[in-house]
Amino acid sequence: MTVQQMTVQQRIAARVAPHIPRGAVVNLGIGIPTLVADHLPAGTAHLQTENGLLGVGPTPGPGEIDPDLVHAGKLPVTARPGASYFASSASFGMIRGGHVEVAVLGALQIDARGRIANWALPGKPVLGVGGAMDLLVGARTVIVATTHTAKDGTPKIVADATFPLTAQRPVDLVVTEAATFAVTPGGLELVDIADDHDLAWIRTHTAAPFR
Amino acid sequence: MTVQQMTVQQRIAARVAPHIPRGAVVNLGIGIPTLVADHLPAGTAHLQTENGLLGVGPTPGPGEIDPDLVHAGKLPVTARPGASYFASSASFGMIRGGHVEVAVLGALQIDARGRIANWALPGKPVLGVGGAMDLLVGARTVIVATTHTAKDGTPKIVADATFPLTAQRPVDLVVTEAATFAVTPGGLELVDIADDHDLAWIRTHTAAPFR
Amino acid sequence: MTLVSPTTSIAAALAAVRPGATLMVGGFGLVGAPLALIEGLLVHPGARDLTVISNNLGEPGRGLGRLLLDGRVRKAVGSYFTSNPDVVAAYEAGRLEVELLPQGTLAEAIRAGGAGIGGFYTRTGWGTALAQGREERVIGGEPHLFHEALHADVALIRARTADELGNLVYSKTARNFNPDMATAADVVIAEVDEVVPVGALDPEEIVTPHLFVDAVVCTGVAR
Amino acid sequence: MTLVSPTTSIAAALAAVRPGATLMVGGFGLVGAPLALIEGLLVHPGARDLTVISNNLGEPGRGLGRLLLDGRVRKAVGSYFTSNPDVVAAYEAGRLEVELLPQGTLAEAIRAGGAGIGGFYTRTGWGTALAQGREERVIGGEPHLFHEALHADVALIRARTADELGNLVYSKTARNFNPDMATAADVVIAEVDEVVPVGALDPEEIVTPHLFVDAVVCTGVAR
Numbered sequence: 001m002t003v004q005q006m007t008v009q010q011r012i013a014a015r016v017a018p019h020i021p022r023g024a025v026v027n028l029g030i031g032i033p034t035l036v037a038d039h040l041p042a043g044t045a046h047l048q049t050e051n052g053l054l055g056v057g058p059t060p061g062p063g064e065i066d067p068d069l070v071h072a073g074k075l076p077v078t079a080r081p082g083a084s085y086f087a088s089s090a091s092f093g094m095i096r097g098g099h100v101e102v103a104v105l106g107a108l109q110i111d112a113r114g115r116i117a118n119w120a121l122p123g124k125p126v127l128g129v130g131g132a133m134d135l136l137v138g139a140r141t142v143i144v145a146t147t148h149t150a151k152d153g154t155p156k157i158v159a160d161a162t163f164p165l166t167a168q169r170p171v172d173l174v175v176t177e178a179a180t181f182a183v184t185p186g187g188l189e190l191v192d193i194a195d196d197h198d199l200a201w202i203r204t205h206t207a208a209p210f211r
Numbered sequence: 212m213t214v215q216q217m218t219v220q221q222r223i224a225a226r227v228a229p230h231i232p233r234g235a236v237v238n239l240g241i242g243i244p245t246l247v248a249d250h251l252p253a254g255t256a257h258l259q260t261e262n263g264l265l266g267v268g269p270t271p272g273p274g275e276i277d278p279d280l281v282h283a284g285k286l287p288v289t290a291r292p293g294a295s296y297f298a299s300s301a302s303f304g305m306i307r308g309g310h311v312e313v314a315v316l317g318a319l320q321i322d323a324r325g326r327i328a329n330w331a332l333p334g335k336p337v338l339g340v341g342g343a344m345d346l347l348v349g350a351r352t353v354i355v356a357t358t359h360t361a362k363d364g365t366p367k368i369v370a371d372a373t374f375p376l377t378a379q380r381p382v383d384l385v386v387t388e389a390a391t392f393a394v395t396p397g398g399l400e401l402v403d404i405a406d407d408h409d410l411a412w413i414r415t416h417t418a419a420p421f422r
Numbered sequence: 423m424t425l426v427s428p429t430t431s432i433a434a435a436l437a438a439v440r441p442g443a444t445l446m447v448g449g450f451g452l453v454g455a456p457l458a459l460i461e462g463l464l465v466h467p468g469a470r471d472l473t474v475i476s477n478n479l480g481e482p483g484r485g486l487g488r489l490l491l492d493g494r495v496r497k498a499v500g501s502y503f504t505s506n507p508d509v510v511a512a513y514e515a516g517r518l519e520v521e522l523l524p525q526g527t528l529a530e531a532i533r534a535g536g537a538g539i540g541g542f543y544t545r546t547g548w549g550t551a552l553a554q555g556r557e558e559r560v561i562g563g564e565p566h567l568f569h570e571a572l573h574a575d576v577a578l579i580r581a582r583t584a585d586e587l588g589n590l591v592y593s594k595t596a597r598n599f600n601p602d603m604a605t606a607a608d609v610v611i612a613e614v615d616e617v618v619p620v621g622a623l624d625p626e627e628i629v630t631p632h633l634f635v636d637a638v639v640c641t642g643v644a645r
Numbered sequence: 646m647t648l649v650s651p652t653t654s655i656a657a658a659l660a661a662v663r664p665g666a667t668l669m670v671g672g673f674g675l676v677g678a679p680l681a682l683i684e685g686l687l688v689h690p691g692a693r694d695l696t697v698i699s700n701n702l703g704e705p706g707r708g709l710g711r712l713l714l715d716g717r718v719r720k721a722v723g724s725y726f727t728s729n730p731d732v733v734a735a736y737e738a739g740r741l742e743v744e745l746l747p748q749g750t751l752a753e754a755i756r757a758g759g760a761g762i763g764g765f766y767t768r769t770g771w772g773t774a775l776a777q778g779r780e781e782r783v784i785g786g787e788p789h790l791f792h793e794a795l796h797a798d799v800a801l802i803r804a805r806t807a808d809e810l811g812n813l814v815y816s817k818t819a820r821n822f823n824p825d826m827a828t829a830a831d832v833v834i835a836e837v838d839e840v841v842p843v844g845a846l847d848p849e850e851i852v853t854p855h856l857f858v859d860a861v862v863c864t865g866v867a868r
Contacts, residue, residue: 046810050525051595052450052595052597053594066594068595068596069594070450070451072450081843081844082809082812082844082846082855083848084812084851084854085592085849085851087598087599087601087602088477088525089530089532092526092530093760093762094828094857095526095761096544096545096761097758097828099828099856100856120551125510125513125520127504127510127513127520127522128504128505129501129502129523129552131524131525131526132524133526133546134525134546137545137546137548137761138526138545138761164551165549166550167546167547167548167550168550236633257633261749262821263673264818265633266625278676279677279816280818281676285673285728292621293632295589295628295631295632296625296818297631298821298822298852299748299751299821299822299825303752303753304533304536304605305605305631305633307537307767307769308535308605310605310633337774337775338726338745339724339726339728340725340748340775341724341725342747342749343747344747344749344769344773345748348768348769349538349749349768375773375774378771378772379771379773530762538767539753540765540767540768540782540785541789542763542765543764545761559764561794562793566763566764591849593849594849624850626814626815626817627849629849
């Protein structure tokens with residue numbers, strides 16, 4: 001599969017993968033972040049899922065599905081050799097306690113300070129949060145993997161978030177199909193432009209200031 | 212061994228045993244309380260020790276000692292079938308969380324309200340408390356097993372404790388070689404006199420009011 | 423004392439559930455959920471006006487989702503209800519009260535309830551919409567939110583295997599909230615696939631010691 | 646990443662211990678104490694002016710008791726020091742600072758430190774001499790005391806077996822504080838009897854997942 005043939009989601013995931021240190025303990029959020037696993041060289045990361053497993057393996061074949069073995073997105077997974085199972089309180093102890101090195105999360109919006117909104121829509125009842133807030137305060141490094149714009153084409157990277165924030169903690173890196181921004185004390189810093197995009201496109205489709 | 216041949220400590224332990232409900236989860240403190248195990252019909256109680264074992268069995272024979280298997284008094288024990296091991300935080304979760312039905316504790320003093328002092332001496336540096344305070348607030352029923360008087364013959368059951376209290380929570384039952392007192396909202400209530408003692412002796416050797 | 427027998431009936435075990443009760447129900451979605459016990463609630467007249475503490479409220483028409491559709495649930499406390507549109511509908515119609523907690527805070531509050539901890543401080547949720555009305559405290563230079571422990575009248579959990587004393591081991595990610603909930607209710611009922619003799623479980627491997635468990639129902643359906 | 650090898654030297658692992666460091670050291674008395682690592686501290690120049698968080702401070706001349714006699718310990722945080730007369734003597738001579746916590750509060754504070762919980766409330770100790778200077782709070786009608794989480798620079802723990810990733814299982818009551826301390830320090834060094842290949846430990850049975858462990862030292866001395 002060439003880069004051109006990949007979906008935009010897969011392209012974003014592929015762009016995240018080089019930022020995962022070899023041997024790191026990584027939690028992949030639902031959606032695009034889950035796809036990052038496909039782009040990591042086999043066995044180079046230890047995937048933790050907050051429903052109680054360290055050592056998530058590849059998706060099982062149709063005949064190998066175990067209903068007792070799922071990831072946080074509730075889809076079937078396998079367990080690698082050296083895996084371990086634990087209760088929810090222990091799992092979030094790992095997360096809040098700083099024992100997960102990298103969390104890759106999706107986002108609805110990213111503000112100029114690198115804070116993200118990824119759990120609720122304005123004006124809608126607030127009925128789901130899951131582990132997003134814990135991962136955002138607890139993981140040592142947080143990478144956002146997101147499309148550069150919303151489905152309606154409006155920028156997701158904005159000066160001020162209009163969606164409810166998931167935490168006050170800024171993320172460390174924002175990776176889209178077009179660009180990679182590092183979050184610095186001074187704000188967003190453009191550190192990479194994808195081959196099939198240019199600075200002009202990024203300027204047009206980014207509503208927060210960046211350097 | 213007849214009652215007369217037993218040490219005073221063993222006699223006290225034997226007097227505690229009938230107060231342990233069949234099948235109860237029980238924590239036995241160091242000293243006289245530990246001896247209660249010898250007086251329980253085999254297998255009728257589940258002994259928990261706060262260093263991380265539910266299902267303490269009899270003391271091992273000389274050739275059967277496992278240095279990794281001790282009770283809270285740091286002496287070798289065995290584990291019964293159905294036993295389980297757990298970490299200290301989990302063990303005290305059981306205790307504070309009300310999952311231990313009976314704790315049998317020693318005491319230096321018992322006051323008129325049934326509160327006990329069993330961890331520190333007045334005027335001495337306070338350098339050891341162990342699990343006494345947790346057991347006292349957490350166990351559903353607390354039984355004190357103690358000699359009626361201190362080594363110098365002075366009463367241990369006193370109107371006001373002069374030793375530092377282990378908790379504000381009163382115990383439920385005080386068992387000595389001479390008497391058994393229930394702790395009620397109105398104070399100590401004498402519920403039993405040992406065959407080899409009489410009320411006059413108890414009155415003389417008890418410095419707290421009782422009914 | 424644990425009531426353990428391969429023949430303990432679901433109805434007998436669920437007698438502890440009274441109208442207005444607070445239940446904890448294990449599972450992450452349907453994985454590790456005590457589905458036979460939940461079905462038992464549907465035919466148990468005492469199971470009404472319930473407060474249910476569970477990560478989710480099942481799926482549409484499945485697991486706790488059935489209990490909701492049957493009008494048995496007054497309030498839900500959990501972390502992720504949006505995956506069941508029936509929950510959203512019941513909430514918007516005013517038929518269901520919802521208390522939403524971050525998943526880690528939910529798990530920690532349950533563990534605290536079981537461990538005799540009155541409450542705790544977490545950084546999670548500070549500065550968000552879920553911080554509303556919550557006490558803040560700076561610890562070690564970082565702002566935290568206070569949460570009280572959660573406790574229930576009855577916990578319904580699912581494990582893989584019980585021994586005849588009620589010691590439990592779980593199956594893979596079906597473990598999730600079950601061991602925490604096993605500690606945090608006055609009455610704990612475990613649904614298991616199999617019951618083995620005392621001594622058949624490795625003492626190092628037991629996740630839920632029997633002192634937490636009040637009744638074991640064996641479904642005998644290996645999955 | 647875990648440094649696991651049957652040949653990782655004690656000296657290499659202990660390089661993380663700097664003067665003035667706060668150490669957590671597992672064990673209940675000598676049971677489950679990492680005795681080889683403690684011996685290693687005696688010949689490690691960086692091990693001085695230490696704060697040691699441990700239930701006890703060893704026994705006279707044994708375990709942490711040796712470290713104390715060697716003048717390496719500035720402060721001890723634990724629950725029961727009276728069983729070692731050397732601790733009492735050092736305290737009375739003003740050579741040792743002591744912070745005494747109820748054993749359950751000690752264990753909980755360590756667990757909190759590892760789990761990212763800033764602090765918690767317990768009923769234990771309320772109304773006693775150990776409540777002095779501690780914030781009180783009534784929760785559910787009962788008075789509680791506040792305790793902050795404990796954290797260490799380095800934890801020295803003992804387990805029975807590690808796999809080559811650093812997953813750990815323990816031996817009987819030698820488990821005690823070790824799994825809690827494994828979560829609550831910046832650097833965690835485990836002393837084990839044996840190292841087995843990845844996959845040799847049952848995933849359901851692993852007590853300390855490898856993400857907590859930074860280095861494993863195999864003493865190879867089965868007990």
